[in-house]
Amino acid sequence: MPHRDDLASEPAPSALPLGSGPRRIVLISASVGAGHDGAAAGLADRLTAYGFLVDRYDFLDLLPARAGRLLCSGYHRLLTWAPEGYQRLYKATDQGSARPGALWRALFRAAEHRTLAALPPDTCAVVSTYPGASQVLGTLRRRGLLTVPALTYLTDFSVHAMWVAPGIDAHLAVHPVPAAQAHAQGAAGVTVAGPVTDPRFTPATTEQRAAARARFGLPARVPLALLVAGSWGVGPVRQAAAEIQKTGIAVPVVVCGRNQALAEQLRQDGIEHAFGWVDDMPGLMHACDVLVQNAGGLTSLEALAAGLPVASYRCIPGHGQTNAQALEEAGLAAWIREPARLGPVLTELLHGPRGQAQRATGIALHESAPGPVPAITERTGHELAPAAASPTVRHAGRQRLALTAVTAAAAVSLGVAAPLAHAYTKVPARFTAVAHYLDGDRR
Known part of the structure; x- marks a missing residue:
């Protein structure tokens, strides 16, 4: 990761008048799972397409002294070996009145100097895709x-206090x-901006579906x-894979990510298509x-872009369950709470209305x-420039997602929710926060 340690050697970035000055964002x-990095990659592609220079960290x-890697490892272990412990931690930190706690404040304070030192002097904005x-x-x-302005892009469908x-x-x-x-x-x-997903996630044609099934060695019909x-x-x-298979309604195709041991266990269980x-x-x-997921992250948004109905099932604690509830509230995914x-x-998702x-x-x-x-x-403070043909992103050790040209709507006024056409014409009445927000109750 590129960074500079000499904080005093260069001036801090400053705000710029409209249409002038540097265009570096x-x-x-954070490489905690893949969702935060995936959202940052999508943002990088879109920003570079419009003429911005983009650095990613x-x-x-x-965080100093490998504290970040220890934090990530601890989070992984909690989810794997003590999910109930993660649930308690998630709830304990989801308190706005105490946000963040003393331990978290100390950890974040240790990152302040290195964060500021990492910003080039021509930076015109910083965008975070991670709550820390x-x-x-x-x-x-x-x-x-x-x-310079600092913005947060909320990668989760539910919003934890952090x-x-x-x-x-x-x-x-x-x-x-x-x-x-x-x-x-x-x-x-607060602004409704919409998702950022790789433009390759699109609904499949009949020919694309047949070719993809053949390529992955999946049943044709x-x-x-x-x-x-x-x-x-x-x-x-x-457990979820076995239960899907037992229904006889669909053949499970399981993606295990970097957990190769899980893929091998699934094949031993008789789940033929485990990757x-x-x-x-x-x-x-x-x-x-159809997509069946347990965390409600970026993959859910990618599936929606690909035209797949989504079901949340046997969700992991914490954000997995709150994301499932929020996706259900939005009418974007069914949350299956009982086997x-x-x-x-x-059956409803595959064959019904x-x-x-x-x-x-x-x-x-x-x-x-937009x-x-x-x-x-x-x-x-810049005008929105035309999309560039060949953007580049400076980000060591990671492969950029494919470039997409985004057709931008009129500039979004921050603090006003965008009316996202017919996707949002029916908001569940029980979700009172949405009702107040869209009715203009914005303190």
């Missing part, structure tokens, strides 16, 4: 040490549901349920008919939103 994500590398980085950036803004950082100029959400949750917790500049469990392959995946890390997830989604409902819901409605809503989510670029650009 720094993105700070891993927040774990900005947002907390650090918000503190630096409040203390006047960071003088996502909302005082001092952050704007919180960008993928949908009115997380926007309303962020607003209810006092987030500044039966419904396929793509079961995912994040890049770490955590949660009761073996480790898959580089061509767009192709695999083209081959399948007895697995078969009937899969429920699945058709989810497909339409998911595609509309991606087609109707994307985050206009909201970010407005804060930088």
Whole structure:
């Protein structure tokens, strides 16, 4: 990870007048799973397409003395070996009045110097896709040490209290549901910007589906349920796969991420189509008919872009369950809470109007939103430049996602929810935060 240690050698970035000055934006994500990095990669592609220079940093590398790697390892172990412990930690930290706690404040304080030192002097904005980085950036803004706008792109569909950082100029959400949750917790500049997914995630044609099934060695003529469990392959995946198979409604196709041992266990269990890390997830989604997930992260948004109905099942604790609830509130995914409902819901999603409605809503989510670029650009003081032909992203050790040209709608006014066409015409009445937010109750 590129960084500079001599904080005093260069001036801190400063705000720029409209249309002048540098066009460098720094993105700070975290290699905790793959969702935060995936969102940052999507943002990088869109920003570079419009003429911005983009640097990316891993927040774990900005923490001193390998504390970031220890934090990531501890989180992984909790999810794997003591999920009930993670649930307690998640709830304990999801308290806005005590956000963040003393231990977290000390950890974030240790990253402040390295974060500020990492920013080139021509930086015109910093965007975080990880709550810890947002907390650090918000503190630096409040203390006047960071003088350019700092924005948070909310990668989760539900908003944990740690996502909302005082001092952050704007919180960008993928949908009115997380926007309303962020607003209810006092987030500044809440804006519905829409998702950022690789443009290869599109609905498959009949020919694409047949070719993808042949390429992955999948059955040609039966419904396929793509079961995912994040890049770490955590949660009761073996149980979920066996239960999908037992329904006889769809053949499970399981992606285990980097958990190769899980893939081998599944094959021993009689789950024929179990994969480790898959580089061509767009192709695999083209081959399948429905997504079953347990965390509600970026893969869910990718499936919606690909026209797959989504079901949440046997969700991991913490964000897995809150994301499942938020996706259900938005009408974007069915949350299957009981095993007895697995078969009937899969049938509805594969063959019934429920699945058709989810497909339409998911595609509309991606087609109707302006994307985050206009909201970010407005804060930088720049005009939105035409898309470039060959952008480059400076980010050592990671492969960029494919470039996409985004057709930007009119500039988004921060603090006002974008009306994302027919995708959001029916908000569940019980979700009162959304109702208040869309009705204009924005403190």
